[in-house]
Amino acid sequence: MRAKTGRINGALIALLTVMKGLPLAYSKDMQEDKETVFDAADSLELAVRAMTGMVADMDIRAENMARAAGSGYSTATDLADWLVRETGLPFREAHHVVGRAVALAEEKGCALGELPLADLKALHGDIDRRVFDVLSVEKSVASRTSFGGTAPQNVMQQVHDWRDRLKEEDGGKRG
Numbered sequence: 515m516r517a518k519t520g521r522i523n524g525a526l527i528a529l530l531t532v533m534k535g536l537p538l539a540y541s542k543d544m545q546e547d548k549e550t551v552f553d554a555a556d557s558l559e560l561a562v563r564a565m566t567g568m569v570a571d572m573d574i575r576a577e578n579m580a581r582a583a584g585s586g587y588s589t590a591t592d593l594a595d596w597l598v599r600e601t602g603l604p605f606r607e608a609h610h611v612v613g614r615a616v617a618l619a620e621e622k623g624c625a626l627g628e629l630p631l632a633d634l635k636a637l638h639g640d641i642d643r644r645v646f647d648v649l650s651v652e653k654s655v656a657s658r659t660s661f662g663g664t665a666p667q668n669v670m671q672q673v674h675d676w677r678d679r680l681k682e683e684d685g686g687k688r689g
Contacts, residue, residue: 515561515564515565518557518558518560519561521553521554521557522557522558522561525550525551525554525557526554528550529547529551532544532547533547580651584625584651587619587626588651588654589625589626589627589648589649589650589651590615590616590626592648592654592657593608593611593615593645593648593649594609594612595608595648596644596645596648597611597612597638597640597641600640600644600645601638601640603640611637611638614637615629615634615637618633618637625649627646627649627650631643631645
């Protein structure tokens with residue numbers, strides 16, 4: 515899927531480059547658009563079929579997904595954003611504080627949200643217990659409320675919108 519995305523994006527860039535160079539009238543250069551457009555369409559069709567089959571046969575293990583989501587210090591950005599928002603620290607400095615926090619968490623073998631408050635305060639004196647409000651995966655996901663964000667209400671709205679759209683497109687045959 516990842517490789518097909520690159521191929522389809524490449525076809526788009528090729529097509530845009532051909533179209534950019536055309537004069538205002540029809541030109542023989544337009545014959546150069548066919549190969550990439552048809553290849554991109556074939557690649558997309560194959561990718562959609564593959565993903566449809568994969569999702570249909572997928573066995574979701576929520577506990578494994580939750581564990582994976584919390585690995586790799588995925589809330590580090592949330593910590594940096596909190597430092598900027600709550601303490602007024604410039605982002606470039608917050609980035610350094612977070613780097614030290616991640617190194618400390620790695621050393622202790624724990625997640626950022628499991629570091630004691632005293633350890634976090636030693637990294638930056640303005641950190642207080644409110645920081646723990648942003649250091650969980652659930653809160654990180656829920657905080658992304660802009661369009662396309664991961665907040666549960668955003669996801670449910672997209673599910674609702676797409677179900678409605680699919681019902682309209684197939685005359686209400688889908689449930």
